[in-house]
Amino acid sequence: MSSKESCRTELRTAIRQLSDRCLYSASKWAAEQLIGIEQDQAKFTPSNTRFQRGSSSIRRRFCTNEITSTPPTDVAYVSTPVMEEDDAIHGDFYLLAKSYFDCREYRRAAHVLRNQTGKKSVFLRCYALYLAGEKRKEEEMIELDGPLGKSDAINRELVSLERELSTLCKNNMIDPFGLYLYGLVLKEKGNENLACKILVESVNSYPWNWSAWSELQSLCTTLDILNGLNLSNHWMKEFFLASVYQELRMHNESLSKYENLQGTFTFSNYIQAQIAKAQYSIREFDQVEVIFEDLLRNDPYRVEDMDTYSNVLYTKEYFSALSYLAHRVIMTDKYRPESCCIIGNYYSLKGQHEKSVMYFRRALKLNKKYLSAWTLMGHEYVEMKNTPAAVDAYRRAVDINPRDYRAWYGLGQAYEMMGMPHYALHYFQKSVFFQPIDSRLWIAMAQCYESEQLHMLEEAIKCYKRAANCNDTEAIALHRLAELHRKLGHPEEAAFYYKKDLERMEAEEREGPNTVEALTFLATHYKTQKRFEEAEVYCTRLLDYTGPERETAKSLLRGMRIAQSGFPSMDVEHFHP
């Protein structure tokens, strides 16, 4: 990573160039990062750091290792290139076109630039045409929506754009922005390999265009593709890698990348949000909550990523916080899928599932490929006992992203609810395949095997073992393991797991019927093993509880004393009053 100052200069130039080409979201992103760079103490003025105020002690709390700001020695080999500028008259046309573009009159903008040959003008014309096509496409999508969901609305500009851009590319008359657009068009046309190549070329020659990176990221569906990319080193690449790792569910790698980046971009909201999402994926909900609170304090009108926050609030059952969040986002922007999703979550928490489904539907209307909304809607349908609808919703989620283990899990659950454990197994297997570290999935699968219909206890034990190995927070696995082993007549294993379960309960200071059961079994077990000392310990502990077990413990103790004192144990009866 280069120094903060050089990052800053690079970004400043890039923002100007990007917004000059109407690549607004990329320039927004760059500007966010620019502000995110920590100010030098020397230039510290209150107005400069307004955005960074509240830079929190809270956040620091979770930065366990102080990030050293001597990151890897990737030298930024590209200095911000000076892009060619068109001459004055052409520049005037460009200005007009840009104004049209800014007013979202894309075709007009393209028309103004029809005879311009400068790279910048060509790019803007093509980009405007592309957007015009996209806009029309979206309109057509609604117009053509038939009962069979015919979705063949296409961007009608793609063909001609591809033709033009490929000619330009062949003649080497294309700049990185043109390449980005070309890549985008290729991707839409389904030519993903070439799209990858072109996008790599684009980001290698102009790395500050985050849109290009994110297009590239969406093409990296496997690690192999990622490793096959020939990317030059630049600090932007770190952002890219972090984001790809996150998509590929390599959360820890992603986290460490982001934490590294935070060394330079200390106050970047983007990085913060991404860290929160990664933490969410590894189920560190407390941290996620803190980060989002912080984020909202700095950026109160933020809607992006807030659905993750609402998920956390949902899990923690913070009713009022969730409602507050929902209120806030709806005031900011009602018609964002995230907003609808948050409200859906709120209603779900309140147990009003019909309303919840309505909002998830709205979210899906706004974005058909909104993965988590499909899954959450599936959950709602499950709550409403409408299993076929739930299955349908989950299946759609799975077809959008086959790696979504939650939806696979949901499918499994739905089928299990319908009394089809064998059928459900298929889905649970899929689910654990994609997320082998989640104990809940293993437990669900084990319960399937355990069910009365299947009664495949050996397999159930295997699953519970896996569950116990991956941090089973609800501590179901150990207890079930012990019970199953006891049922199958494996006293040694049963004792082992009872003991473990007991230790665990002690550590968590829980008590309950399970404790009594474990103590009783252990006491009896050790007695039959003739390990009287251990047995005595457990018996004594049992005496603390009321109920029949206490009596059992008493008689056990008595029996042992007699056995130790040399009397035949069968005499116990006689001594009984």
Added chain:
Amino acid sequence: MAGAVKAPGAFAITPHKVSVCILVHTYASPSQISVPFPFCSVSQHSRLGLYLLALTKSCDDILEPKLDQLINQLREIGGLMDDWLTDHVTSRLSSLSSPDDLFNFFNELRETLGGPDSGVMDDDQVILDPNSNLGMFLRRCILAFNLLTFEGVCHLLTNIGIYCKEAISSSSYERRLDDSGNDLETLSEYENMDLNLVFKKINEEMEARKRATDPITFHLHLPKDLSTLVEDVEIFVDPKSELNDKGRESSSYASGDLLRNVDPDGGVFMRTNWQIQGYLMEQADSIEKHGSSFTLNTFELTLRQLQKLAPEFHRVHFLRYLNNLYHDEYFSALENLHRYFDYSAGTEGFDYVPPAGCNDSGRFEIALLCLGMMQFHFGHPKKALEVLTEAVLVSQQHCNDTCLAYTLAAICNLLSEIGFSTSSGILGSPFSPMTNVGTSLSVQQQLFVLLKGSLKRAESLKLKQLIAANHLAMAKFDLTHVQRPLLSFGPKTSMKLRTCPIIVCKELRSGYLLISDFCCEGSTMTTDGAFSTAWLKNLQNPMGSLVMSQDNGSRNNSNPFLFFTQPSSIPGSVLQLVGSSYLHRATAWEMYGSAPLARVNALVYVTCFADASSSSDAALVHVKLIQHLAVFKGYKEAFAALKIAEEKFLCASKSRILILKLQLLHERALHRGHLKLAQQVCDELGVLASSVTAVDLELKTEASLRHSRTLLAAKQFSQAAAVAHSLFCMCYKFNLQVESAAILLLLAEIHMKSGNAVVGLPYALASLSYCQSFNLDLLRASATLTLAELWLSLGSNHTKTALTLLHGAFPMILGHGGLELCARAYITEAKCYLSDPSFSVSDNPELVLDPLRQAADELQALEYHELMAEAFYLMAIVHDKLGQLEQREEAASLFKNHVMAIDHPHDVDDPILS
């Protein structure tokens, strides 16, 4: 979207439908006399009507034809007036240039339809009955148009433009038109549908206003340039139709794909739901029929396209599952099966009638049923059984009796197929579907109970096909199992300890009596669709002009057989059932020992049901016929036939054809005395029967039977006996009674050959009694023969007994036995005479020589050296006794040849072996 009500039939108005409407309008233009203007004869007129009917019903593709395809077909049916028709359609289409034109067009269409009082119309007048097929079509089109939003109308207009443009650019209209300024050119410049077009439209509108003063109305004018083209239309269309023929020749599926992949974007429209359903059904049938020879990828392409066009049309996933299933793609089959049922909840596509009080919780039991059958198909019987058991439970829960009946039938099928090797613990589990039976029964008995129950259930539900299938299964069971009274059936059941051909035949017959019911019932949809499809395919040979089309050079590619493959009105699945009842009969007669009847039944199957049969059934019948050839005509012919069969059926890893080949090779090797080869082939058979994919008990039995026979041929008697013995124990354990009879006979032979005739006798007798109770007449005859041989080898004082036995079995052996059996019988007869002390050769030499000669002749085809050597040896002795030295020398030298052949098996020069 999830949970939303899915619209049953989407009927969207498309350019193709507009052109059909134009044609319908022409066909039934109002206020005309009986033969409207462009038509010269009534037959021409009705031909167009038929064609239009076929167009709206055929299901040979998922996409609507493009304009040029339509024009080509019109040319074929139109005869003299085709030019007029095509021009009419194209000009009419191209005259639709503004939304308003469309509105007017559909208004005009409405006039074509007769009103509700159309009954009182004049007879001469052509008017479309609104309730006829075409009338309904027209009404649906009009309705669909009226439902369109303005945007929808605009889209339709754009699409008509593309539709016309494609037709033009694909033929060579364009070249001729490029200097004219009419509408068609506008369309060819459609690419930039921006300002240009708008200006043009405005111009046109203004022109039209000017023209409105003219006598010809704007909307109906025929472009001048087009009408001048009429004369030479013929020239540039011929190559096109030739291309079409080629496409058809290669494969009827491929032709569609070739055309449609040209342009993935515009102008692709699905046919109606009804047509697509029909298409998919046809495809499903042909997947099953052709098995793995059905091309995986071509169809996959079609499916992918269909999915893109109609993502909510979930049947696609099911077809994909079928396609993968028959190509042994386990994982994608599994994935698609699950996907289909996730989306459809089992309520789409299946022709099921929701029972009263049907809840909306989906029909996931069907998913389980399918999954179970899939697992079975892939050779996981245990898993399949688990799934099917779950299916039983779920169907009971949801009160889906139909599914329950089918599931039970599937379980029966599974149980009878996997043999009973995995018997323990599958049905005995507490959730067994027939809990009342208890677990003390053997698997066969459980199967029997299941079969009975399933049959009863199917009968009460009136599921005819299932009843038929159950009857078949029952017949199969009766064929191979002795019925013992079951305890749970009460003490009153009569004791019947034998199977009876009459029962089997009755079962078979009651199965296919159903066919008469199907004629009236059936699903009209598929038959209608199939008729229309076939009609359209036959376009190029119009009625009765078969000869003419052959004269025409470019058209004689058409398959004359198409004429005969017009679908019958009986659904394919019924035909398949009836066909398989013939197969069962063939098998039954094979076992009962009537070779001609077995052959006749197999031949009936091949000739009558080959079209409807599944690939595995077809392979089976070939196997039967080839086996018949081998036994009665020798190996040469059998191998020749095998070669043909191998070409016809892809030699998959475990196909019946492969097994047959190994069997034949083994037999021949044994006869020729190539013991090493025999052992090798035998081992291969054993591998096929191994338990990697579920144990095939039948095959396993056969493999070890052959192993034992190989050992016997190698004169390793004790080992052969040991193998046969353990095999018998296995068969006894699993109640394979028919096989037991054969094994007992083999044991008798082993003991006889090892010189222990006394030990052999009880085995032969036991085998005889088995044969008797199963009516296995041919096997019984050969057991009798063995018994005679045993008596004979006990000493010369038993020849009388032997001869009596032999003569008793002769009618059966000579009538139905194969070459080997007959030869053996002849030789034994000769030996009996020769060893009879009261018989003198010189008195009656022909009595001995004749059977020996017969035997030698018959053995020639089998190349059975050992027996032939024996025959010639005996001949030589007889000739010696008669003093015929020359003949003696001849027989002796032949004897020597054959003995040499056994000892030095010269290398095999077989193409089959490689």
